[in-house]
Amino acid sequence: MTHPGKALLPGFVNAHSHAFQRGLRGHVQWSKGEDTFWSWRDRMYRLANQLDADGIEAVSALAFLEMAEAGFTSVGEFHYLHHLPEGTAYGDREELAHRVVRAARRVGLRINLLRVAYQRAGPDKDRTREQRRFCDDRPEQVLDAIRRLRAAHQDDPAVSVGLAPHSVRAVPRAWLEAFSDFDGRIHAHVSEQPAENDQCRAEHGMSPTALFAEVGLLDERFTAVHMTFPQSGDAELMRERGSGVCACPTTELDLGDGFLPIDHLAGIPLSIGTDSHAQIDPFAEVRALELHARGLQGRRNVLSSEDPDGLANRLLDVGTVGGAAALGLDAGRMSVGQLADFVIIDLEHTLLAGSRPLPAIALAAHPGVVSETWVGGQPVCPDRGAIVDAAVRALADVDWGPK
């Protein structure tokens, strides 16, 4: 069976997503006065506290729809909206997690729901009003929630559940210690902002990565999201322990975080995520790893120059096998025994004409080249119109605050 003009590639894996943040797009690109990660976060909190359960499901479904259309087949959803805005539990304590899982499955994506643990605003700082929706009081509540979620979705092989201690800012050391035996994937925001490193050193006398190592979480289970500002010794620790880094380059630029210092991370397994969904474009994420490094280092082919397709294979691997490893999926390669998650690329797209396909796909493509997305051997056929309409309705009345 031949498919002239088409190429099959493994589906992309989006290893770091906050699906409801898709609702921010186009609405948070301004601010009176100084605008930074922290002023962006104020606006993000506004959205997080205005969406009801239906709204969260609707906006999440829109994010997952856009992912499927862009060539993602799996998502790691770093899920931190757990309760009613005032912090009280839903009748079903896992209501919102179930809604997000349902949104992914309605679209057809495979999902690892990374259930977030969040306790506080920071060292010696109680949770704020805006954070009550994210918080638990004891680490056992987090582990119980994961047990219930796993039981509820045990019949769907496309759903798995992991653990996400939000960050060393939001989670105290005793909680991290309580998680050390966790059986599953563990993701955390690590060293995204210099302030986070400084606070961690003041509170614990070490870097966030060193703290995760000391409490027994930094091993093959662990993915450090961002790592924009690794501290001395962090990369060595991660290599030793077999932990990975998930980079989210388009979000990290949108937020003004900075550039991934990829030259410090050699030998560490990499994956990509679209995080805040400023853009949802796997090609843009993977090529940013190479292109930002070129800009910083003043040379070409930073990540590979093995052969004509070496760089493309390296970048596409980060977006596929790298993400599958971060989420604990047997996916990312087209081979026997692997999940049949793949995308069909339209080789007759104008942007690929006359080009060597793999390098052109990795370095020049956009989601317009994706003609079909298949998950588990089935084409993804979401009810696009209904998903878009529900999300548009959910976002229509959001109060974005003073302009």
Add this chain to the structure above:
Amino acid sequence: MTHPGKALLPGFVNAHSHAFQRGLRGHVQWSKGEDTFWSWRDRMYRLANQLDADGIEAVSALAFLEMAEAGFTSVGEFHYLHHLPEGTAYGDREELAHRVVRAARRVGLRINLLRVAYQRAGPDKDRTREQRRFCDDRPEQVLDAIRRLRAAHQDDPAVSVGLAPHSVRAVPRAWLEAFSDFDGRIHAHVSEQPAENDQCRAEHGMSPTALFAEVGLLDERFTAVHMTFPQSGDAELMRERGSGVCACPTTELDLGDGFLPIDHLAGIPLSIGTDSHAQIDPFAEVRALELHARGLQGRRNVLSSEDPDGLANRLLDVGTVGGAAALGLDAGRMSVGQLADFVIIDLEHTLLAGSRPLPAIALAAHPGVVSETWVGGQPVCPDRGAIVDAAVRALADVDWGPK
């Protein structure tokens, strides 16, 4: 007349293109050993010397087709392939320029053919074998060529002809002086590489920008392409004289040049170009200006925070009015007396759903949102199949050299 679900925007202006370099895509992403701008240039020269007139027209047409599909309505073609590979003239001395103009007009784009002046490899360095195709012996030959090109295309209002002294490396001071009275737009590569600045200081005792000023070229006619490494005093000079900068961010990263230091260029008119066509995506170019600045400065909204649409308007202006000014076109705005060059954006694209349209278009879109491109009040309807087939044929036999 309403168009539900559609928005009209002014067409994008691609102020810096080497159309034949579209043939490089996917073929130059590797190199044994150190890979830099200079090793990339070796491969680019290979392509430049293997294409015959038909091949140059075919690959140029493919580049222009992709531009039209991506929302560009005009192009500034920095054209430096003038002769047969061994340096002898074609029967019609302007054969290749006519071919490139014809390629643009077959697609339907408006073109300013910026006829390049090129004399030498560098200070005290004769042209190399690979550069013979680009070179003239006297500046009068360049001006004569422009006169003939203008005469040949005087009946087509969509064609204009400008002058492009390639760079201070390739053009001696006496030539620049001979061009001082030129009536039209003048573009030059300026401060793309540190080596270029160093050589200019050694030869002339000043920066490239200061040299252009001293010979009387740095005024409202002048666009400095790249400006990745402006020298002390350059920005002040450009502001004083009313000259512009054309940034080509995706190419500048592809080549490992570096990031535009936009904080040094406040008050200087900006435009964008896709240059080597590593990507052809006006949205990616304009948003890179803001996003690279965010990464470098660690904050958001670097280029504008006036109002919710302020940043989007600023970025889209760079891609439209900014480019039109650089090419001397009355275009870039939807208003009476302006050229009717516009694009129709599909507001129902998934990536725009639920978003404030202008910021989402500027910061999250890709060419897949462009549903139609109109030039001079007419929809662009190129013969896509024939253009693609001819380009694929022209590129099939290129010898890319040792791998």
